[in-house]
Amino acid sequence: DGGITQSPKYLFRKEGQNVTLSCEQNLNHDAMYWYRQDPGQGLRLIYYSQIVNDFQKGDIAEGYSVSREKKESFPLTVTSAQKNPTAFYLCASSGSGRPEADTQYFGPGTRLTVL
């Protein structure tokens, strides 16, 4: 089955620890994205990558880091510098070619709770 997987579904960490969220896709999509979702708010873009070995900051990149060493993988690290890390994190990807490149498909999400 083609799709986007995120693991784990639930993650608990102590304050001050870095944590890495996994995102893998087998859709052969070029672009991948990370969003954060808080209750009552829409999705906010953290980082995105349009091609391997390249990524750009989104609207709320502070306290986060990413890497894009492989086309199918885009892990997100939530660092101890992120002041309010507890949230629902969503990974998405989109293909190439217009107009479909603007159409993003989402993974199931990871709920991170920092204690």
Added chain:
Amino acid sequence: GQQLNQSPQSMFIQEGEDVSMNCTSSSIFNTWLWYKQDPGEGPVLLIALYKAGELTSNGRLTAQFGITRKDSFLNISASIPSDVGIYFCAGARSGYALNFGKGTSLLVTP
């Protein structure tokens, strides 16, 4: 990114009723997307619109890309209990990240 104006914020309807929600923006978009999100899950793409004026259906769902390219609406006909969830609109300009609405929460009573 710019946040889109999505309304209504929530709807509470009876099974069988039709539903309409819309999204507006001060910017022009090339693509309008509608997603549904169930609690604790990722958004699922319902309909993608790529041309101004385009009207597209997916089962009981119909969405339109506004002529001005600054708005879109989603209609759900004959609602059923499994339509419950949060519906998000998103607009895209080529080469830029998506802009999202805050969502419309839909509750359907049997």
